Amino acid sequence: MAFPVDLRRCQVLGLAGTACLAAGGETAGALPVRDLLAPASAGAALGLVGVYFGVVLLIAAWALLGRLIRGPRPPAPRALLPTLALWSAPLLLAPPLFSRDVYSYLAQGAMVNAGIDVYAHGPAGLGGPLSAEVAPLWQHTGAPYGPVFLGVAAALSALTRGDLPAGLIGMRLVALAGVALMAVALPRLARHSGADPAAALWLGALNPLVLLHLVAGAHNDAVMLGLLGIGLVAAPGRWPVAGAVLVTLAALVKAPAVLGLAAVVVLQVRAGRSPARAVLTTALAAVATTVATTAATGTGYGWTAALNTPISPGNWALTSLLGNATTAVLDRLGSDLAPLAVPAWHALGLTGAAVIMLLVWLRPRPHPVYAAGLSLAAVAALGPAVRPWYALWALFLIAAAAPSASVHRRAAAVAAVLAPATLPGGGPADFGQLVLAVCGAALAAVVLWQAHQARLAPALGSVA
Numbered sequence: 001m002a003f004p005v006d007l008r009r010c011q012v013l014g015l016a017g018t019a020c021l022a023a024g025g026e027t028a029g030a031l032p033v034r035d036l037l038a039p040a041s042a043g044a045a046l047g048l049v050g051v052y053f054g055v056v057l058l059i060a061a062w063a064l065l066g067r068l069i070r071g072p073r074p075p076a077p078r079a080l081l082p083t084l085a086l087w088s089a090p091l092l093l094a095p096p097l098f099s100r101d102v103y104s105y106l107a108q109g110a111m112v113n114a115g116i117d118v119y120a121h122g123p124a125g126l127g128g129p130l131s132a133e134v135a136p137l138w139q140h141t142g143a144p145y146g147p148v149f150l151g152v153a154a155a156l157s158a159l160t161r162g163d164l165p166a167g168l169i170g171m172r173l174v175a176l177a178g179v180a181l182m183a184v185a186l187p188r189l190a191r192h193s194g195a196d197p198a199a200a201l202w203l204g205a206l207n208p209l210v211l212l213h214l215v216a217g218a219h220n221d222a223v224m225l226g227l228l229g230i231g232l233v234a235a236p237g238r239w240p241v242a243g244a245v246l247v248t249l250a251a252l253v254k255a256p257a258v259l260g261l262a263a264v265v266v267l268q269v270r271a272g273r274s275p276a277r278a279v280l281t282t283a284l285a286a287v288a289t290t291v292a293t294t295a296a297t298g299t300g301y302g303w304t305a306a307l308n309t310p311i312s313p314g315n316w317a318l319t320s321l322l323g324n325a326t327t328a329v330l331d332r333l334g335s336d337l338a339p340l341a342v343p344a345w346h347a348l349g350l351t352g353a354a355v356i357m358l359l360v361w362l363r364p365r366p367h368p369v370y371a372a373g374l375s376l377a378a379v380a381a382l383g384p385a386v387r388p389w390y391a392l393w394a395l396f397l398i399a400a401a402a403p404s405a406s407v408h409r410r411a412a413a414v415a416a417v418l419a420p421a422t423l424p425g426g427g428p429a430d431f432g433q434l435v436l437a438v439c440g441a442a443l444a445a446v447v448l449w450q451a452h453q454a455r456l457a458p459a460l461g462s463v464a
Contacts, residue, residue: 007068007075007083014061014087018211020054021424022094023047025216029095030102030426032164033132039425045436051097051424052440053447058087058208059416060448065206066412069198070405077187077197084183084206088176088215096168097216098388099426103133105220106167108143109153112299118143118150119302130162135426146252147297149220154297168218175218179210181226182396188233189400193367203408204399208419213389221389224253225396228260232369232397235264236271240278243267244285251286252293255303256393259375261286262361266368317386319349349382356382373397388418 027037028047037044065083068074096102107123107130116125122140123131131139143150152174160166183205187197204210214222231246244264250257261282268278294301323342330338356378360371377394380386395411402408420441423429429437 007065007079010061010065010068011083011086013064014058014083015090017054017057017059017061018087019090020050020057021097021212021216022054022090024050024052024054025094025097025424028424029097030100030424031095035095039430039433048424048433048436049440049443052420052437053444055208055212055420056441056444057448058211059419060444061087062202062206062208063416066199066202069196069202074198077201080198080201080206081183084179084201087206087211088179091211091216092172092176093169094216096218096426097424098212098422099217099219100133100135101220101426102168102171102218103130104135104138104143105149105153105171105218106157106164107131107134108145108150109155109157110162112150112154112297113157117302118299119305130164133164142302144303145220145254146303147294147299148249148252149223149254150299151293151297152223172215172218175214175220175222178220178222178224178226179205179214181230182210182222185226185229185233186396186400189229189369189397192233192236193369193401195401195403199405199408200399202399203402203412203415204396207395207412207415209389209392209395209415212419212422214392217389219389220253221392224250224257225392226250227253228257229396229400232260232263232267232372235267240264240268240271240273241281241285244282245289248286248289249293252290256376256379259357259379260372262375263368263372266371270368317346317349317382317384319345319382319384320386346384349384353378353382367401367403369397370401370403373401388421391415391418 024047026047027043028045028051031037037047039045065080091097104123107126108118110130111118111121111123111126114126119142122138122142123134124139125131153171156167156170156174160170183201186200186204189195190197190200210222213219214225227246227250231243231248231250233243234240234246235243237243244261247257247260247264250260265275265278265282268282269275320342323345326341326345327338330341357375360366360374360378363371366374373394373396376397377391380390380393383390391414395415398407398411402411420437423433423437
């Protein structure tokens with residue numbers, strides 16, 4: 001027997017989850033260097049357990065909300081927006097979680113203000129306490145971000161004058177603005193695509209990856225996706241050029257959003273414009289936006305040559321794993337080809353992604369938003385670097401235009417599996433940390449089961 005689900009219960013459970021996340025992050029999060037605790041310390045251990053306890057509660061709340069949305073009396077999309085705000089609230093003042101990338105953003109903004117080429121030099125070139133917060137892996141690595149985001153980071157750096165707490169809060173507010181744009185765009189894209197707006201919001205904006213990595217982690221993917229979504233909303237309307245400009249701005253945050261320009265063209269054609277005119281206006285708008293934005297920020301075009309900076313020996317990409325395995329085999333065989341294994345697998349992965357994208361767009365009448373989502377899924381899965389939040393590139397658009405509920409379920413399963421896949425400190429896991437994470441998740445599962453049994457008991461008693 002299943003107990004009834006209502007929106008308030010989902011809201012309270014999700015709020016409890018993010019509150020535990022915020023509390024646990026105070027000792028186990030991606031803290032400033034001066035506040036970091038030893039992983040083996042009691043405080044860090046308790047925080048890690050608390051974070052994973054909260055992650056499981058949040059996933060459970062999200063799953064129950066999905067059940068409510070698929071039920072006979074689903075909430076209206078507007079009723080889901082307070083849920084997103086409520087779940088996000090405990091994370092607003094929490095330390096960064098699951099990644100130290102936000103420190104890189106702040107350092108890169110300070111570098112732009114200092115006149116240092118962020119594409120030629122890593123944060124180590126800045127020096128000082130801010131660069132010390134950046135993970136060692138990226139200290140000497142150029143920025144892979146476009147001029148739009150670097151302009152935002154530079155403005156924030158100037159506004160906060162290098163104050164770290166203010167900078168962290170400011171960067172989180174920037175990410176929240178991106179999430180808000182995502183939430184605004186999703187129902188509109190869903191209606192235009194013939195999908196369910198409430199289900200689109202549930203999968204595209206309320207899923208745990210958004211809360212964990214875009215809100216708690218303050219990743220700039222939120223800005224990219226927000227601009228991309230609003231651009232795709234505008235593309236088939238009366239201002240198609242505005243749609244192309246917004247999608248280009250998204251790509252000038254992070255490059256993968258450039259695939260949205262194909263959707264802009266097709267959306268215009270479906271709205272009755274000629275293909276030649278759609279291609280020409282989109283191309284001209286994209287070029288003009290790129291030139292104007294780059295000139296305004298003064299960062300130059302070095303980001304086009306720095307797009308491989310997310311690649312690291314420990315990244316999760318399938319092609320990197322295969323490349324490293326091939327390298328090990330060739331080294332054991334004494335082959336001189338060993339150094340070429342990883343680049344060869346990366347090239348093969350990108351080729352495979354290009355083939356998949358071609359097949360997706362050549363299918364009979366795919367909805368352009370859905371096709372763009374599948375294209376981003378191919379890039380995220382077969383690209384040279386993979387992070388859990390990269391899945392949101394695809395999930396956001398698939399949520400808005402999925403042709404069936406089964407696609408939503410498969411996409412939701414991906415989000416649920418990836419949600420607990422990163423430690424709150426953003427670093428690699430050791431065995432002890434994995435044990436603590438499992439303990440926190442198991443404790444939450446026991447609490448949820450006991451709550452479920454307690455709610456079932458009165459119903460079973462009345463039946464008897």
